[in-house]
Amino acid sequence: MPFACIFVPDFPVEALLRAEPELRTQAVAVLEGKAPLQKIFAVNQKARLVGISPEMTKVQVEACSDLVLRVRSSLQEAAAHAALLDCAQSFSPQVEDASCDTVLLDLAGLEPLFGPLPKIARDLARCACDLGLETNVAVASNPDTAVLAAHGFAGVTVIPEGKEAEQLGSLPVEVLWMGSGSQIQEIFERWGIRNLRALAALPSIALSERLGQEGIRLQQLARGRTFRSLVPIEPPLVFEEGIELEYPLVLLEPLAFLMSRLLEQLCARLSARALATQELRLHLELENGFHAGDTEECGIFDHVGTGTLSYLERTQSRRSFHRTLRLPVPLLDPKVFLKLLQLDLNAHPPGAPIVKIHLSAEPVRPRPAQNELFLPPSPEPEKLELTLARIAGIVGSNKVGSLQLLDTYRPETFQMRRFAPAPIDENGSREPKSARNNQKREEIGLKRSSDRSQGQTGFETAVTALRIFRPPLRATVTLHQGRPVRIACPKRKEACGEILWAAGPWRSSGDWWEQEGWSRDEWDITLQETTGITLYRLVRDLFSGRWLLEGSYD
Amino acid sequence: MFSPVFSEQMGRAVTFVPEPEPVLALRRLAALPKLAGVTPASQLGIRPLPEMVSSGIREIDALTGGLPRGCLSEICGPSSSGRTSVLLAVLAAATRRGEVGALVDTTDALDPISAASAEVDLERLLWVRCGKSNIESRTSDCGSQTSNIGFEGRDAGFDDRCPSHRRGPTPQLRSLEQALRVTDLLLQSGGFGLIAIDLGDVPHTAARRIPLASWFRFQRAVETTPTVLLVVDQEACAQSCAALLIRLQSSILGRQSSGEELSIFSDPLSERDPNWPTQAQLLDGLHIEGELLRSRLGRKPSQSVTAAFATRAVRIA
Numbered sequence: 001m002p003f004a005c006i007f008v009p010d011f012p013v014e015a016l017l018r019a020e021p022e023l024r025t026q027a028v029a030v031l032e033g034k035a036p037l038q039k040i041f042a043v044n045q046k047a048r049l050v051g052i053s054p055e056m057t058k059v060q061v062e063a064c065s066d067l068v069l070r071v072r073s074s075l076q077e078a079a080a081h082a083a084l085l086d087c088a089q090s091f092s093p094q095v096e097d098a099s100c101d102t103v104l105l106d107l108a109g110l111e112p113l114f115g116p117l118p119k120i121a122r123d124l125a126r127c128a129c130d131l132g133l134e135t136n137v138a139v140a141s142n143p144d145t146a147v148l149a150a151h152g153f154a155g156v157t158v159i160p161e162g163k164e165a166e167q168l169g170s171l172p173v174e175v176l177w178m179g180s181g182s183q184i185q186e187i188f189e190r191w192g193i194r195n196l197r198a199l200a201a202l203p204s205i206a207l208s209e210r211l212g213q214e215g216i217r218l219q220q221l222a223r224g225r226t227f228r229s230l231v232p233i234e235p236p237l238v239f240e241e242g243i244e245l246e247y248p249l250v251l252l253e254p255l256a257f258l259m260s261r262l263l264e265q266l267c268a269r270l271s272a273r274a275l276a277t278q279e280l281r282l283h284l285e286l287e288n289g290f291h292a293g294d295t296e297e298c299g300i301f302d303h304v305g306t307g308t309l310s311y312l313e314r315t316q317s318r319r320s321f322h323r324t325l326r327l328p329v330p331l332l333d334p335k336v337f338l339k340l341l342q343l344d345l346n347a348h349p350p351g352a353p354i355v356k357i358h359l360s361a362e363p364v365r366p367r368p369a370q371n372e373l374f375l376p377p378s379p380e381p382e383k384l385e386l387t388l389a390r391i392a393g394i395v396g397s398n399k400v401g402s403l404q405l406l407d408t409y410r411p412e413t414f415q416m417r418r419f420a421p422a423p424i425d426e427n428g429s430r431e432p433k434s435a436r437n438n439q440k441r442e443e444i445g446l447k448r449s450s451d452r453s454q455g456q457t458g459f460e461t462a463v464t465a466l467r468i469f470r471p472p473l474r475a476t477v478t479l480h481q482g483r484p485v486r487i488a489c490p491k492r493k494e495a496c497g498e499i500l501w502a503a504g505p506w507r508s509s510g511d512w513w514e515q516e517g518w519s520r521d522e523w524d525i526t527l528q529e530t531t532g533i534t535l536y537r538l539v540r541d542l543f544s545g546r547w548l549l550e551g552s553y554d
Numbered sequence: 555m556f557s558p559v560f561s562e563q564m565g566r567a568v569t570f571v572p573e574p575e576p577v578l579a580l581r582r583l584a585a586l587p588k589l590a591g592v593t594p595a596s597q598l599g600i601r602p603l604p605e606m607v608s609s610g611i612r613e614i615d616a617l618t619g620g621l622p623r624g625c626l627s628e629i630c631g632p633s634s635s636g637r638t639s640v641l642l643a644v645l646a647a648a649t650r651r652g653e654v655g656a657l658v659d660t661t662d663a664l665d666p667i668s669a670a671s672a673e674v675d676l677e678r679l680l681w682v683r684c685g686k687s688n689i690e691s692r693t694s695d696c697g698s699q700t701s702n703i704g705f706e707g708r709d710a711g712f713d714d715r716c717p718s719h720r721r722g723p724t725p726q727l728r729s730l731e732q733a734l735r736v737t738d739l740l741l742q743s744g745g746f747g748l749i750a751i752d753l754g755d756v757p758h759t760a761a762r763r764i765p766l767a768s769w770f771r772f773q774r775a776v777e778t779t780p781t782v783l784l785v786v787d788q789e790a791c792a793q794s795c796a797a798l799l800i801r802l803q804s805s806i807l808g809r810q811s812s813g814e815e816l817s818i819f820s821d822p823l824s825e826r827d828p829n830w831p832t833q834a835q836l837l838d839g840l841h842i843e844g845e846l847l848r849s850r851l852g853r854k855p856s857q858s859v860t861a862a863f864a865t866r867a868v869r870i871a
């Protein structure tokens with residue numbers, strides 16, 4: 001039963017390099033501790049070559065000009081560990097979380113799916129590389145041998161069954177303690193045992209007499225003859241990426257640069273788990289906190305019709321800034337996410353320098369990409385979202401979308417909704433929604449299409465459309481025997497003069513049981529204009545007695 | 555300059571015939587390597603006729619053959635001429651086909667009740683309401699993509715005598731500019747079966763300021779797509795970019811208390827006294843006449859062709 005181990009050497013450094021991949025060619029050291037007493041916690045291979053080692057103080061290493069120093073980030077380490085688990089989970093459901101930098105997985109039964117063991121090992125390394133981690137991958141017949149090989153050998157190692165002792169023999173005995181010192185290690189050093197081959201060759205009984213069961217266990221490890229079961233875990237589907245900044249960001253352009261990296265990592269992790277996202281949350285920590293004006297600017301506009309983006313919740317802490325990106329369909333394109341976040345931040349800037357960026361995605365199953373060949377064209381969801389966000393940047397987020405009629409007779413009652421056209425079925429019909437439309441029309445008192453002359457070819461009698469004046473125009477109306485005979489509308493100079501024809505009144509009222517009751521008379525009037533006869537809808541508000549020009553028939 | 559060409563006629567002696575200069579120049583041009591791949595205009599294939607889709611009104615379809623995909627169509631007419639009625643019928647037909655439609659509403663004039671009663675599938679209609687906006691276009695992204703969309707004179711060429719130029723664009727011009735930029739974004743996005751620009755309440759003086767380059771850009775953007783680009787305005791402003799131009803005019807249909815329909819105001823002054831409506835008279839609709847002014851899809855008709863149809867008034871009851 002084969003097992004694989006994925007090990008990330010210099011894990012704290014790798015977690016940082018994952019967010020800053022351009023530092024891979026440089027010597028990097030990670031600092032830990034409070035400011036005057038900071039010490040080196042981890043270094044990469046290039047830093048070791050220039051003589052930097054852990055436990056050195058910051059003052060000692062500052063003399064090295066080529067060394068890049070970074071502060072240890074628990075946020076990035078957690079994200080890197082989650083990425084490591086995602087990498088393993090993308091291959092096998094049986095995954096053991098051995099430590100923050102080591103993951104074991106059971107490869108039993110995977111060969112028919114992914115190919116022979118060497119190919120699986122290479123694919124694991126490639127997958128980890130796609131997630132921004134440089135790893136050692138080892139495949140062996142038991143978990144402990146795989147862990148030792150991953151810690152001891154760089155790159156990809158495959159140990160055939162029965163050759164564990166031979167392959168592990170060249171490894172130093174320090175690999176048994178994974179870098180942490182031990183009293184037995186000093187004993188081995190005094191005995192002159194430098195590698196696992198020498199340890200494996202020792203007589204077991206004599207070793208047991210001197211070192212007890214621990215000695216026997218170490219020898220079994222060196223011989224590759226241990227066996228244990230994995231302790232599988234089921235990592236939660238939490239996809240979060242973050243970065244803490246050394247210097248506060250004040251411009252959106254460098255922020256977009258950093259968000260791009262985080263989004264790429266996030267999408268790579270989602271892709272490794274064959275998932276997509278429909279909700280993306282951006283959390284920014286600000287240096288100076290919100291001013292009152294900033295809070296107003298980023299106010300809650302979560303009502304229907306705000307478009308693509310909405311502000312989820314008022315920040316609990318005054319030093320944080322939240323934005324939530326909700327999508328109508330599951331997407332997995334970091335460029336689209338970045339552009340949408342950019343457009344949203346352009347419209348709603350944070351208002352203070354940014355010191356920490358945190359992105360999280362709500363995982364959902366990806367949508368099936370296969371469409372019918374003969375369906376009518378419809379916008380691609382990714383492009384449509386970008387287009388809607390750009391249009392919202394031009395006209396305002398509450399002025400773009402699809403409209404929905406409300407169940408009331410009150411005029412001008414509708415609401416804007418996010419535009420998300422539902423896909424039509426294979427026959428091109430949308431029966432359920434048509435039924436809903438008919439129901440809605442009945443609710444608002446309009447005749448059904450069956451009442452009209454509708455041919456079999458889909459032709460219908462055109463309706464006389466009204467063009468609404470928003471807001472309605474105040475007018476002064478002269479009455480004669482209760483009928484309007486003359487009108488003057490200061491805001492529309494054409495709508496002035498003698499009324500040629502008037503029909504009405506059409507009286508309607510509603511909501512009288514509430515405070516916002518309404519009652520009005522509608523008149524259809526005709527005026528002679530320079531371009532010809534124009535037909536208007538004139539309304540008298542019976543509560544206020546005001547005359548309003550509501551629109552023109554066209 | 556002569557090119558010696560041998561000519562042999564009926565066994566006579568060979569003589570030199572000088573070749574005409576234009577022919578020589580053309581041959582030399584054709585020999586240039588840069589022009590080797592250029593197809594002469596005389597050998598270009600005939601562009602296939604665009605697919606026509608129904609406008610939703612039988613009479614309009616009979617008049618024009620429908621609306622062409624991949625072309626800019628224009629419907630013009632004065633107020634109360636039935637432009638919006640036709641627009642809603644076109645939108646309803648598009649959504650009935652399962653397509654996604656977009657309405658760029660320059661003056662925010664769409665009546666939802668009219669749209670619903672015209673059988674427009676509101677879920678498949680993207681409504682962009684131009685006009686007042688809290689957000690001034692500060693996004694560099696939008697600006698960079700549509701930098702060449704806008705009015706003559708926002709950057710250059712605006713009438714210097716116009717005082718609004720010094721104070722910035724008027725709200726009307728601003729909403730018009732928004733409409734153009736939104737249309738450009740929608741065309742770039744693709745996938746829409748119909749994109750309609752409603753300039754019905756925009757004065758013709760303002761609509762005429764839309765540069766021809768914008769219309770050409772729209773025409774170029776739409777010609778490779780299956781989208782119907784429809785412009786509704788008071789007077790034709792897309793000029794030669796419009797493949798189809800229809801002018802509408804109407805008279806008003808009333809209804810007497812007896813239920814009899816009548817057309818009034820064909821001559822308002824003469825019919826005013828006998829037909830002065832009573833309380834029970836209501837607007838019953840519009841009698842619309844459409845005239846085909848331009849169609850690039852067929853030969854120009856020898857005389858004016860028109861079609862007439864009536865609309866039905868909608869009352870919430």
